[in-house]
């Protein structure tokens with residue numbers, strides 16, 4: 001039964017690593033600064049529910065998600081910690097938000113109307129955070145409207161105005177960030193001058209939390225760091241995090257192809273010698289080899305991108321997408337298929353069907369159909385079944401070594 005559950009590919013998520021990262025971040029913050037753990041986008045691909053339970057246990061004070069359904073998923077799993085929904089809800093969703101006791105983002109008068117209607121119908125009060133637009137160009141009222149809106153919120157009787165926040169668009173740029181924070185602080189002053197006390201003011205994401213210790217306000221909103229990832233330009237010297245995420249697959253087929261054989265669609269790879277080719281059950285549908293199209297950063301970068309395209313066109317062997325088998329890096333050869341990919345395993349001694357392969361992939365786009373295997377104390381703890389539910393692991397007899405030595 002458990003063999004079927006795990007299948008031939010899975011993502012290992014080490015909950016202890018996430019707990020450790022949470023404690024490290026929490027310990028960096030002064031005691032009065034709260035930590036909001038951002039668990040949007042299925043906790044950046046790690047699984048929102050298990051991650052939420054883990055970070056709360058490790059000291060997070062608040063949870064953050066983007067959409068209403070993400071908040072409801074947490075509530076339906078029995079999580080009763082405060083949850084802020086970053087995106088304003090549309091009128092049709094307001095009642096659900098109130099029913100599930102989620103914290104609403106208010107970015108303008110329209111949001112107030114639909115939320116107070118819903119609150120009146122249900123006879124409930126809604127906790128809200130007012131969002132101020134300071135330079136992200138996305139969601140929020142302008143700083144000069146914040147005082148007026150705050151006054152409306154507190155005088156309505158349907159709301160508890162708990163927070164005011166903004167979002168930074170280029171936190172690694174101190175100049176631009178200073179401008180954003182100036183606008184934010186102007187809004188906060190206007191609100192304070194009206195005699196309105198805001199217990200939870202917040203602006204910092206991961207990068208800003210590390211860079212601007214004097215701008216933590218009452219809470220920081222951290223995602224990236226929790227998952228052991230470093231914002232651009234930062235490293236283990238700034239903060240020592242653990243990586244909780246590993247995509248794994250098993251070799252499901254192995255064959256020695258003679259010299260001159262085509263591998264994969266469109267015949268983009270031809271063997272130059274007899275070559276052992278291993279197959280793994282992962283493809284682009286699982287997020288493999290998908291990289292966001294990035295705009296070249298300057299002319300030199302553009303030249304590099306163009307050179308690669310040309311070299312690739314004339315069949316020059318480029319540095320390829322590599323995976324790890326028995327501790328050895330091997331190239332994926334041929335085009336990545338929809339659900340199957342081929343590896344040149346010439347360099348792996350004793351490779352055989354069933355071997356574990358570790359595959360790099362973008363976490364947020366890694367397919368949700370891939371079972372998540374949660375580890376605690378380096379042992380299997382829970383698994384997300386093919387049906388989507390996460391269950392305790394009771395009988396795991398797959399013969400693999402789970403997350404050992406990491």
Ligand SMILES: *Cc1c(COP(=O)(O)O)cnc(C)c1O
Pocket residue numbers: 038040086167204205206207221222223224225
């Ligand atoms: C995603 C997000 C964060 C967390 O950003 P990280 O850089 O991953 O820490 C914080 N606040 C808002 C509003 C977000 O959307």
